[in-house]
Amino acid sequence: MSETILLDHGAGGRASAELVASVFARHLNNPILAELDDAAVLPAPAGRLAVSTDSFVVDPIFFPGGDIGSLAVHGTVNDVAMRGARPLYLTAAFVLEEGLPLADLERVVASMARAAKQAGVAVIAGDTKVVGRGQADKLFINTTGIGLIPDGVEVGAHLARPGDAVLVSGSMGDHGVTIMATRQGLGLEAPLASDSAPLNGLTAALLAACPGLHVLRDPTRGGLATALNEIAARSGVSIELNEQAIPIDPAVAGVCELLGLDPLYLANEGKLICLLPEAQAPAGLEALRAHPLGGRAAVIGRAGQAHPGRVWLNTAVGGRRILDMLSGEPLPRIC
């Protein structure tokens, strides 16, 4: 087999079959995928399903803390988990640029397989297309996730209520700043790494401890500020945050200072926001902190009634201001 991706590999002929067998089927192997038929056939579970789809175009494809493969699994698993669902299956579609080193593809697919295993999901269907050099950048991946929502779980961005406590599971901005610093080749010695991780274990623990929780959200593109604005708008509540309570890694804060970025607008790929009745906040915080991905969890604010749809920040120095949605696009292709 050649050492780079050729247009042949997407033509549906012998080279395509060889690529599927030697890379995709080998790493992502499971009985459903192994049928390699036109469609995967699944048992239909009783209850409600959560479905989410996402395309990944991150540049660079390898970065400290992950790569486009693990990110394509985590991103979609997390979106499914944010509706309170238990993610079960993923599909994966690849658009490859002619000339992509096969070793890079293999590294990405192996990383996807590890991430899927860790998250407890199976990749049950897939597709590969190849486009000419310059018509895509290395590789793009689309994943679709399917999960089962347990009975009684009712979680959504529209369900926040005045009086809810706002929790985050850890430090903000790690992924966005890592991609930015890596892409710019800043040569910083700061110990930065993406937080890319599957959050379904964390959401399961949280839901077990706080069955009445209202909102789960992973603050990806647009960061904490944008996610909270969406929650405030969808739920018709205001949200008031305490800047000092928001966990931010010192290295992230330092690089943000240098680059003129605000960590509250930077993407996270392994953190969640949770809104739940204030009385359940201590139990929620305890459940988050007991989990390896929630060690730095914190209560950062609460929802209220004045100015529905608005997010306010009580600044560390004692001032107060609006925390707006992201406008413009300072960091393209972070996921």
Added chain:
Amino acid sequence: MKHVDEYRDPALARELAAQIRRESKTPARFMELCGTHTMALARHGLHQMLPPTVEMISGPGCPVCVTATEEIDRAVKLARTPGVKVATFGDLVRVPGSQSSLARERAAGAAVEVVYSPLDAVALAQREPEQEVVFLGIGFETTAPTVAAAMLSADQQGVKNFSVLSAHKLLPPALAALLAGPDLRLSGFLCPGHVTTVIGTACYEPVARERGIPCVVAGFEPVDILASILMLVRQVESGQSRVEIQYQRAVRPQGNPAAVALMNQFFAPVDAPWRGLGPIPLSGLAVRDEYGHLDAAKRLDLSVPPAQDHPGCRCGDVLRGLIRPPECRLFGQVCTPAKPLGPCMVSAEGTCAAWYKYRREE
């Protein structure tokens, strides 16, 4: 973070704000001359910590905001010129000119590249020798020396395809024009730390001595700004008007003579148009004749028809501190950060953008 945390110390900031509230009796309007101050005041929510007697208004200190429409039109013309690649700071890309913006030209296929430093533009010219790379030089005395350094570097390395479109602005003539205008009711200036680091404090002396307006050169962290406002309040309450430096860790009264010399080596003062303030004598910088080979205005045809601003846009009044952003009829209605009509809404440091982003409930 070392060298930053001490200037963001919550206890110290709160104490300074309390001190301002205790000591301020006379209603006072202070103008911050620098866009970075506008941003820091808004971002840290400092307005809410000040007593009703202290009002902060923004002046003409955001470089993107004061760039005249005709200067944007020239940049657009450059972008449309075959074989030319425009290198610019990111903020300028979205600023609307009379008909178009660099962002629109880029979407239509023009070569417009965002750089973080003028030296990156020189490197770009070296990487792409078949292109004429033109760096859009905007900004005040803080940026002009770094652009001069890039020109020096290009000259020394014999880079033949690099030039600068200079739309730089100088602070002292603008300050004089502001003071000469009617309607200015100011009790003090919060003077720009970075510009003053370069040019020194001499230009503020007549403002304080002859016009009786206190001047304090301020740093950019919340503690710096609150301490500077307290210094202004104390001058007002004691009936004094002096030039004081709060930002002592960076500013010397004589400025930075080496930076000024480099700037003067490559640039000479010329009359320049300011958005909002109109033409001001000797308030801009043109590339000196002996460096004509680095001057885009000499190498390329940059003639443009007379500029047209949006008729309802009141950025000019905002920049002179005559109105607050919400008093403009376009503000927040048809002019927003997502779809800016005037320059004060485009730049992250623009007065309208800061107001919209952080204070629009007021």
